[in-house]
Amino acid sequence: MWKTLRQIQRIGIATEPPPSPDDALRVREELQAGIREVMGRALCIRHIDAGSCNGCELEIHALHNPIYNLEGLGIRFVASPRHADLLLVTGPVSAHMEVALRRVYDATPDPKLVVALGDCGCTGGVFGESYACRGRVSNIIPVDVAVPGCPPAPNSILTAILTAITASKRAP
């Protein structure tokens, strides 16, 4: 046990402090304020892999590391679409995931936001459209924000979430 405690003490807080105004971390400050203003509580995200190569998933996992400290910003990934404010969809939509994706969308309570993640989510990416692939996420469900990248860096994902939140703030 003392080794565990010593390691915690030795490492200290790994979360990056906000260094300069135009740094991506500034986005994080805005993000937290935006979430507080719009939601008044933690933003709940449900992730759906609609057929990705799992590259985008790696960067979503990275958001949870102590350096990006997603939960510290008031963002939580939830286990059910019923609990979600925002759907984070990765991948081109495979034909075999089309039904599941529609069902998840329908099961998410209104008002809901959808962020399509990665080049595939934006355009279908390298996989395109075919007998097995429906291409971009917006071919199947309405998308509020699409963030390009293969995969998008963690800060780009945070920016996309901020963009979705602020867009919803402007909406009547």
Place this chain on the structure above:
Amino acid sequence: MPLRRWLNEATPLPGAPRARALTVDADAWREAARAVAAAGGRSITLWAAGGGRTLRAAFATGPGVLVLSLPLAAGAETYPGIEDLFPCANRLQRAVADLSGPRSTDTDTRPWLRHAAWPADYHPLVAQGGPAAADGTAVEVYPFVRVEGEGVHEIPVGPVHAGVIEPGHFRFSVVGEKILRLEERLGYAHKGIERRFQSMALLDGHRLAARVSGDSAVAYSWAYCQALEGMAGTEVPPRAVWLRALGLELERMANHLGDLGALGNDAGFAFGLAQFSRLKEQLLRATEHALGQRYLFDFVVPGGVGVDPAPEALRALGACAEDIQREVVRLREIYDEHAGVRDRFNGAGTVLPELAARLGLTGLAGRASGQAFDLRCDLPCEPYTELRPRMVVRGEGDVAARVAVRFDEFVESCRLLGEILAHLPDGPVRVSVETPAEGAFGIGLVEGWRGPVFVALEAGAAGAIGRCHPHDPSWQNWPVLEHAAIGNIVPDFPLINKSFNLAYSGHDL
């Protein structure tokens, strides 16, 4: 006829080291497979080429790789299955029927990669256009094997899971908490990768190969380029070859760090996730600084690598790896001494070496169950011939063993990284690649972090890809996971599943 004679009859195949190809008839197809099995060889993959009229199977044997080709006689719709010799062939043969048409003699004729999205008489790798009646909204009923008895009930899970995971369906038959049977239903991430390859240029296919399974981007793009360069007769410059190994080991290290953290978390030790995910982020940043990308999707390119890293960035990368290794050694002590973690890891999801050998468990999970195979040692390509990696093998076959293999392999990869950085040759990092002539055939075979990654490549007309078949080691290991779960309790399944960490996208194609 013993294996040696089959290999002697075969002719050299471009690409992977010590690969040979042999065209056989239906009887010899089974006989050769039996000889491979008798000699302790393993099935790599099975696929259909030539407009679905030629079956091919690749095997890894002691002396090298053997690729068998079985041209179907005119009018023949079936071929002899080899699932009795190599159990993993069951799903591979079902996938061939779904995508290309020919059926094996196996009595299990359920579809595997095909769900309701296209009709059974449409074979995407053979047909010219799209399916006539594509219906994405249809939901099919898949005939899972039912377990009968008092108190038995089913728990369906997926394809959308509770965490950040790829899509797949698990059907548990349980009594109380105890798992009597697990059956997987995969194919949800099937996005037509093999057909997509057929619309691409040979010199462009590495981009799609890298995205077959994103966590193994270097392994796939290297295997693809190995096949292509073998077909084209390209001499890849030494510096590029060593940099590819650098990328492959970085990929292994990043994935092992991620898994070690996630496994701690799944055992109820969130401290482990925080620590290892921090170390992984450090490694990814050092990788980006040196090679321009956090994940090396576009690093391996035909003829070499896409970037020539600066010496300063490589030094920083080496220093970063040394720092991380020190931390990993410290964290391993904490995992080893933590009673709760030990209790969850030990004895969970056990696959004993005998079962592992029978089912063909491969790669990292195989080495945790006594299967002493690692392409970097058995069939090394350059620069592993010089690097001489030490193979990590354990015999317990449980979650603890798969964790231990990751720890040991991480340390070994750090050593290899140091060797690579110390002996990195000078010179160019890329040469141009001639377009292979139509009909050229080659294979690539690389030990990714999860296991052997295989790519078979055939040249079409005018520089196009005629056929490309990528194969993930997850095909071998998914069926073994069903066995690993038996007798365990449902709450241990996420931990057991994570300890294998198999690919969905890489499998579903």
